[in-house]
Amino acid sequence: MPFDDRRQPMLRPDDQEEYLAHLLAGRRLVRRQFGATCSFGDPPLCKACSTVIMRRARGGRLLEGTYPSCMVLRIIRLDGEQTMARLREIQEVYAVAFPGYDLGDHRDRTARQAAVAGFEALLAEEDGRLVGFAYGLPLRSGGWWSGLDPASSDAAFTAEDGQRTFALIDLAVLPDARGRGLGRRLVSDLLEGRAEQRATLATNPAERDVQQIYERWGWRKVGRVPGSPGETQTEFDLYLLELR
Incomplete structure (x- = not known):
């Protein structure tokens, strides 16, 4: 077969x-x-x-x-300390995937996030070259959902204890490595085996094409929140995926 x-x-x-x-x-x-x-x-x-x-x-x-179009693909799982040790390589991919974003801000945010217990990253290498990454961490408080519009009718929806929700913070794949399902693989592999009940991510409301990709992967939009001072956007659309 x-x-x-x-x-x-x-x-x-x-x-x-x-x-x-x-x-x-x-x-x-x-x-x-x-x-x-x-x-x-x-x-x-x-x-x-x-x-x-x-x-x-x-x-x-x-x-x-053996098989055609052969290329060695390696998926590497890292904790926070290991991620910071490879941050320079990660930022090279980040700069291409998100042109115009402040790399200094990204470095500082990633350093804070990598220090959180439960932080995890996946790197994708093709023939030894880093071509993509995904990482995230458990939510320890309900601040992620602050200002959610429309507000949930269930007050418990935004409750967080560090074990309920995993936040996918960043996903990036180089242009020449796209179109082969690598982004989806990074997300699914990162989430597989997580102990949390659900996962969430934030998107730029203006990037409807990106949102449609996540929707095809099974994520659903739950509302919009204002961005905090210094963040990459003034507002974000939040998505949710049930893991259990």
């Missing part, structure tokens, strides 16, 4: 995630744990790549094969 990436299990070593991935024609992704072997349906062979991956032929025989 054809290979379906969505049905492959996530593999999580204790230290960090390492995937050896091959980008296939038709945007199919073959993924295996670094140093391990997978078996799957009937993909085409590739003569350009020397990496050997197993494929299962009819009758259950295992055949060695």
